[in-house]
Amino acid sequence: MAHWTSLSEAVRTHIHDGDTVALEGFTHLIPFAAGHEIIRQGIRDLSLIRMTPDVIYDQLIGAGCARKLTFSWGGNPGVGSLHRLRDAVEQEWPHALELEERSHADLANAYVAGAANLPFSIMRGYSGSDLPKFNTQIRTIRCPFTGEELAATPAVRPDVAVIHAQKADAKGNVLLWGIVGVQKEAVLASKRAIVTVEERVENLEAAENACVLPGWVVDAVCLVPHGAHPSYAHGYYDRDNVFYRQWDSISRDRESFLAWIKHYILETSDFAEYERRLMATAGQVVNA
Amino acid sequence: MSTPAYTTDEMMTVSASRLLRNGAVCFVGIGLPSTAANLARLTHAPEAVLIYESGPIGAKPPVLPLSIGDGNLADTADTVVSTPEIFRYWLQGGRVDVGFLGAAQLDRFANLNTTVIGDYHKPKTRLPGAGGAPEISSSAKEVLIIARQSKRTFVQKLDFITSVGHLTGGDSRAKLGLPGKGPTAVITDLCILRPDPTTRELMVTHIHPGVTRETILDKTGWVVQFSEDCHETDLPSEHELQTLRDLHQRTAEAHGVVGAEA
Numbered sequence: 203m204a205h206w207t208s209l210s211e212a213v214r215t216h217i218h219d220g221d222t223v224a225l226e227g228f229t230h231l232i233p234f235a236a237g238h239e240i241i242r243q244g245i246r247d248l249s250l251i252r253m254t255p256d257v258i259y260d261q262l263i264g265a266g267c268a269r270k271l272t273f274s275w276g277g278n279p280g281v282g283s284l285h286r287l288r289d290a291v292e293q294e295w296p297h298a299l300e301l302e303e304r305s306h307a308d309l310a311n312a313y314v315a316g317a318a319n320l321p322f323s324i325m326r327g328y329s330g331s332d333l334p335k336f337n338t339q340i341r342t343i344r345c346p347f348t349g350e351e352l353a354a355t356p357a358v359r360p361d362v363a364v365i366h367a368q369k370a371d372a373k374g375n376v377l378l379w380g381i382v383g384v385q386k387e388a389v390l391a392s393k394r395a396i397v398t399v400e401e402r403v404e405n406l407e408a409a410e411n412a413c414v415l416p417g418w419v420v421d422a423v424c425l426v427p428h429g430a431h432p433s434y435a436h437g438y439y440d441r442d443n444v445f446y447r448q449w450d451s452i453s454r455d456r457e458s459f460l461a462w463i464k465h466y467i468l469e470t471s472d473f474a475e476y477e478r479r480l481m482a483t484a485g486q487v488v489n490a
Numbered sequence: 491m492s493t494p495a496y497t498t499d500e501m502m503t504v505s506a507s508r509l510l511r512n513g514a515v516c517f518v519g520i521g522l523p524s525t526a527a528n529l530a531r532l533t534h535a536p537e538a539v540l541i542y543e544s545g546p547i548g549a550k551p552p553v554l555p556l557s558i559g560d561g562n563l564a565d566t567a568d569t570v571v572s573t574p575e576i577f578r579y580w581l582q583g584g585r586v587d588v589g590f591l592g593a594a595q596l597d598r599f600a601n602l603n604t605t606v607i608g609d610y611h612k613p614k615t616r617l618p619g620a621g622g623a624p625e626i627s628s629s630a631k632e633v634l635i636i637a638r639q640s641k642r643t644f645v646q647k648l649d650f651i652t653s654v655g656h657l658t659g660g661d662s663r664a665k666l667g668l669p670g671k672g673p674t675a676v677i678t679d680l681c682i683l684r685p686d687p688t689t690r691e692l693m694v695t696h697i698h699p700g701v702t703r704e705t706i707l708d709k710t711g712w713v714v715q716f717s718e719d720c721h722e723t724d725l726p727s728e729h730e731l732q733t734l735r736d737l738h739q740r741t742a743e744a745h746g747v748v749g750a751e752a
Contacts, residue, residue: 228544228573229559253573254621277618280520280556284618291616303605306543307577307625314574326582327625329666330601330654336610350667381544381559383573413572436561443556443745 204374204397204417209429210472212396212422213239217248217362220269224251224360224392225258228383229279230436232258233366235398235429235473241265242467251360253309253384254279257432257449260286263299264459265467270300272358274309281446285453295456303337308355313384315357316391328353363392366430367415368437369406370399374417377406380436382413389415398426400438426473496726498679499638500734501698503529504726506636506677514587515539517626520558522636523590525737526677528554532733541580543622545570553741577622581629584669589630591623591653593637595645598691598712600635600655600673602627603648610650620652627653628668639678645711656690663690680706682723683714691715696723 207215217223217240225233237258240248249270252259257278262268264286276287290299304312307327315323324343334340334353343354365385367378376397378385389395397415402425408414417423428435432445452462470476496504506526510516512535518527520542528551531538540549544559548568555563564570571580580586594617595603604623608614627633633655637643655673656663663672676683682696694706694716707714726734 229557230544230561273619275619275621279558288616292613303619305620305624306573306622307581310574310577314578326669327628329628329668330651330657330663331620331624332651333620333624380561380564381546381570383544386572387574434561436564440561441557
């Protein structure tokens with residue numbers, strides 16, 4: 203049953219050292235505020251899962267929160283590399299990062315399998331690709347009806363799913379729309395779920411087939427306006443493309459990354475203060 | 491009509507856009523493929539259906555998206571579905587005519603590497619990874635690839651096959667039993683290459699105006715062959731160039747910069 207709580211309380215209660223955590227959101231509704239809070243609380247040894255690691259996992263990996271990353275595309279969308287991810291893989295900084303690499307179709311299917319309480323997913327994929335040579339979890343299974351050989355991969359079953367959505371009501375029923383990615387599947391595949399939202403409303407006013415997660419499949423709901431920044435929340439604010447480009451230079455070397463993390467995350471008490479600092483230094487960051 | 495001045499990137503994008511036929515259902519990669527697919531939609535292929543892996547089906551973005559999940563893709567789509575649904579029902583379900591991909595590296599059989607340069611466990615350069623490409627390259631009925639030509643990109647041997655093209659040539663792809671027929675063209679800033687019907691090795695079939703065979707050989711990591719009836723690519727028309735430039739201009743104004751990959 204969903205409890206309205208602060209984000210710091212939600213993270214403290216539900217995310218522990220060593221957990222398997224999926225912060226999902228496909229370009230849209232990425233739960234950045236929750237990622238920051240994980241860094242702020244110094245949580246370690248996380249096994250992170252996410253289709254597109256994006257800047258949010260670049261921050262978590264660079265800050266030393268992650269032991270393992272399961273992913274399918276690790277870039278800064280529209281910009282280039284994730285420098286902290288690359289530094290962890292290429293130079294083991296701040297420490298070694300175990301990779302479990304899959305394709306988008308595979309991870310999407312694996313979330314579906316997890317949500318459906320199945321041990322593995324089946325799909326037509328990976329034929330001719332070298333990925334199965336380096337990820338031994340990618341195996342094959344023969345169809346008992348046609349004999350066709352298909353890819354079989356383990357279901358994704360995180361300890362905790364974290365997503366951002368547009369609205370929730372008093373009971374913690376959550377509504378999201380636009381590009382909805384794998385968030386519903388991620389929540390249903392996980393033991394626990396934290397949802398941050400733009401707005402708390404009396405009535406969701408959702409159409410019958412809208413993407414609604416009932417409050418009873420969610421553990422914590424937190425009001426965090428702009429909590430998806432620098433990604434976007436459809437109907438609320440646009441993607442901050444300038445920030446995504448700035449991240450390229452901020453994250454390129456270790457010192458400027460650490461200085462950024464210290465100033466904007468470790469020395470701030472919450473997301474609202476992070477936002478105030480961003481606004482206060484907007485001009486300087488732009489010219490950095 | 492005077493010959494319009496154009497850049498090599500414009501030539502590449504225009505010639506790639508021409509290969510997307512009107513009405514085709516196209517699964518679009520971000521960057522160069524998205525630019526070419528949208529140029530096609532704005533010129534000769536207004537009925538092309540653009541699908542992005544983030545979930546929009548029938549997207550008609552007024553400006554080029556910077557990311558694969560920009561809001562304007564959702565706003566202009568016929569419908570937006572979840573990521574599992576895009577891959578399960580629409581791609582694996584056999585609804586996609588054309589997969590339009592870019593590549594960090596490709597070989598003579600149009601296999602693609604977007605994973606790693608060097609050893610997988612001790613990489614020289616860690617690339618973003620597979621994304622949707624392995625299943626797009628296997629399930630789309632055909633695949634178009636767009637990439638700037640250089641010895642770094644067009645290599646003798648891939649360090650890693652992320653997405654299969656024609657594997658080792660001949661009938662090797664057919665033996666994998668994949669639903670789609672694989673890459674049918676690679677469009678570059680110098681030329682268009684197509685697989686030989688028998689060997690499946692990429693052959694230059696069209697050379698862009700003003701480009702020499704020596705330049706193509708010099709920018710390819712293997713001794714590339716030229717087809718016997720190798721043609722010169724048609725020049726970009728005024729309409730194609732103007733539409734592309736307007737699209738870039740609108741994109742620059744909307745995003746404050748020129749698109750990530752022009």
